[in-house]
Amino acid sequence: MLSRTAENLYWMSRYIERAESVARLMEMGQRMAMLPGAGERDEWRSVVASCGCSDLFGPGERISEVQAARALVLDPENPNSIRSCLAQARANAKAVRTALTREMWESLNDGWRRLEGVDDTAASLRRELPELLDWTKRRANLLRGAAQTSMLRNDGWDFMRIGGCVERADMTLRLLDVKYFVLLPETDVVGGGRDHHQWTSVLHATSATRAFHHVYRGDYAPWQITDFLLLNRKFPRSLSYCYRQILSGLNSLEREYGDRHACHDTARAMMDRLEGVAMGEVFQQGLHEFVSEALGVNARLSGEISRAYHF
Structure with a gap:
C-alpha cells in the first residue's frame, strides 16, 4: 500500500x-x-x-x-x-x-x-x-x-483500526484527567453526591454505563470507574482494549510487510504495563500521573507510526 x-x-x-x-x-x-x-x-x-x-x-x-x-x-x-x-x-x-x-x-x-x-x-x-x-x-x-x-481485512483495514483506537484511547485518557483536575478541584466534595454524578457522567460520555453495571453491579466508586475505563479488556473504549487492537493491527502489518518498528515496541510496552496494574492501583498511586504518562506514550506512538509508514 x-x-x-x-x-x-x-x-x-x-x-x-x-x-x-x-x-x-x-x-x-x-x-x-x-x-x-x-x-x-x-x-x-x-x-x-x-x-x-x-x-x-x-x-x-x-x-x-x-x-x-x-x-x-x-x-x-x-x-x-x-x-x-x-x-x-x-x-x-x-x-x-x-x-x-x-x-x-x-x-x-x-x-x-x-x-x-x-x-x-x-x-x-x-x-x-x-x-x-x-x-x-x-x-x-x-x-x-x-x-x-x-x-477486506487487509493492510487498509489495519491502518483504519489503529487510527481509530489511537484517537479513542487519547479521548478516554483526557476525559479522565479533566474529570480529576477540572471537574473536581475542591477536595471537600470527594465522595459526595456531586462527585458521584460527575463520575457517572464519565460513564455516560463513553457509553459505558450498562457495561460497567454488568461488571460492578452498580457500585460507582471512583476507583472502579477508573479501573474499568483503563484496564477492562473487553470494553471497546477502555485503554486496555484500544491498545490490544492497536497492537493487533501493528502485528498484522509486521506480518504483511516483514518489518518491525519502534511503534511495535511502544504498543507492546504499554500493553505489558496495563497487564501489570492491580485493581485500584492507578487511583491509589495517582490518576493524574498515570494518565499524563499514558497521554505521552499515546502521542509518541502516533509519531512513531507516522515515521514507520512514511506518513
Whole structure:
C-alpha cells in the first residue's frame, strides 16, 4: 500500500472517531449542566478542556452551552470541531476513494454539508443541538458498520483500526484527567453526591454505563470507574482494549510487510504495563500521573507510526 493511502485511511478513522467523541462530550456537558449549582461551577469549561480547546476561551471567561456548541460543533476554524473533523474525514476518504467500499464512501458523503446550514443563534442552536449530536454519532457508526461488514481485512483495514483506537484511547485518557483536575478541584466534595454524578457522567460520555453495571453491579466508586475505563479488556473504549487492537493491527502489518518498528515496541510496552496494574492501583498511586504518562506514550506512538509508514 502507498504511504499516502495508509495515511489517509489512518487519519480518516481518527477524525471520524474524534467527531463522535466531541459529540459525546457535549452530551456529557448537557447532563452536568442540569445538576444543581452547575451555573457556579462552569461545567462547560471541562468539556472544552477535554476536547483540547481551552485556548479558544480566556482563563476567566465563563463558557455557556451556546459558546461551547459554536466552538466545538460548528466552528470551521477549530480543527477539533465536529464540522472540521467530518470535513477532514471526508477529504481523506475522497483522496483514497478506490480504497473504500461504496457503503463506506456513502456513509461519509451523504449529508456531509449538514452542519454548514445550521443557524447558530442561541435559541436555534439550543433547540437543534441534541439532534446534531445524534446525527454526528450516527455518521460515525455508519462508517464503522460499513467498514466492519464490507471491507477486506487487509493492510487498509489495519491502518483504519489503529487510527481509530489511537484517537479513542487519547479521548478516554483526557476525559479522565479533566474529570480529576477540572471537574473536581475542591477536595471537600470527594465522595459526595456531586462527585458521584460527575463520575457517572464519565460513564455516560463513553457509553459505558450498562457495561460497567454488568461488571460492578452498580457500585460507582471512583476507583472502579477508573479501573474499568483503563484496564477492562473487553470494553471497546477502555485503554486496555484500544491498545490490544492497536497492537493487533501493528502485528498484522509486521506480518504483511516483514518489518518491525519502534511503534511495535511502544504498543507492546504499554500493553505489558496495563497487564501489570492491580485493581485500584492507578487511583491509589495517582490518576493524574498515570494518565499524563499514558497521554505521552499515546502521542509518541502516533509519531512513531507516522515515521514507520512514511506518513
